[in-house]
Amino acid sequence: MNKKKQSLYGQLVDTIRESIETELKPHDLLPSERELSEIYGVSRTTVRLAMQELENLGYIYKKHGKGTFVSSISDSIMNLTGAYSFTEQMLALGKEPKTIILDFSVVESNKYFSENLGIHKGSKMIKVKRLRLADDEPMMLERSYLPFKRFESLTSERLEQKPMYDIFLDDYNERIKCAEEEFYASLVNSKDASFLKIPEGSASLNLIRKTFNQDNEVIEYTLSVARADQFRYKVLHTKS
Structure with missing residues (x-):
């Protein structure tokens, strides 16, 4: 039965x-x-x-x-790969991007973050927790970690006014060379679900991004939780 x-x-x-x-x-x-x-x-x-x-x-x-x-899983799906800027991606889809900064603080790095940022354990790093929205609908929760010595003059107010990658280039002359990205499927925990306004245990796509400048130095390490009903991971394979 x-x-x-x-x-x-x-x-x-x-x-x-x-x-x-x-x-x-x-x-x-x-x-x-x-x-x-x-x-x-x-x-x-x-x-x-x-x-x-x-x-x-x-x-x-x-x-x-x-x-x-x-849901809009097959309509206006936002591709998580190949687009460094959430703001640019939303604008390209005809949506109005919005960012709410939930946390901006300077903290000490533990072993995990020191290894991924290429800094000494206990060194200062900037932690930025942001909720990304499109047309006022929560899409993604991002936790970004930046080496403090490189961006010590960065403020929450500046991030509210300007996309992070524009700040990197315009204010700190940091040109992005490449980013390593890792994706995996997961279920949203209760805390993240409340920010994304979806039920606890809903499907999510988690992204780990490590961004390098032209000197191959890590300038950003970001952990993101994206709504699975709004994002899809897509890869294009070409024959050389």
């Missing part, structure tokens, strides 16, 4: 997902659990499990008192 339920649940996830990808548009209202139960001839428990899975995967989202909607 459990095997049958699992089979029905898996089939329903695949069926609704295919419908979303081929027939529905972003922000379309989906039928209620009761209606889906009648349409597909399965129990409401099976429907509820399938919808939870689709929400975790980022295909749907819920609005309290209004219902369940198709």
Whole structure:
């Protein structure tokens, strides 16, 4: 019996997902659990499990008192790779970018951050925690760490007025040569979920970025949590 339920649940996830990808548009209202139960001839428990899975995967989202909607996972997806500037990426998509600085502080580096920033353990570093929004909708939570000696005159106010990478170039003559990036899937914890305004345990894409200047020195180390319903990792392979 459990095997049958699992089979029905898996089939329903695949069926609704295919419908979303081929027939529905972003922000379309989906039928209620009761209606889906009648349409597909399965129990409401099976429907509820399938919808939870689709929400975790980022295909749907819920609005309290209004219902369940198709997410924008296949529309205006923001590519996490190849774009250093969140601001530029949002503008290119016709969205209005906004940054809220949640924390700006000078702290001592532990072993982990000293190794990744190329500084001595216990050295000062600047910690910047930022919430990135597009059209006032939370998209990404970023925690950036910068070597204090290189950017000691940086202030929270300047970051509110100007993108970080523009500040690097214009104010400190730091030209970005390249960035190493690592991505992995995860589930959002309760604290980050509250900032991103998504349910705890929702799917997320986590990004680790290490940015180098022209002298191959690390000038930024950033840990980001991005909403899986708004971002997709894309790689283009070319044959040499």
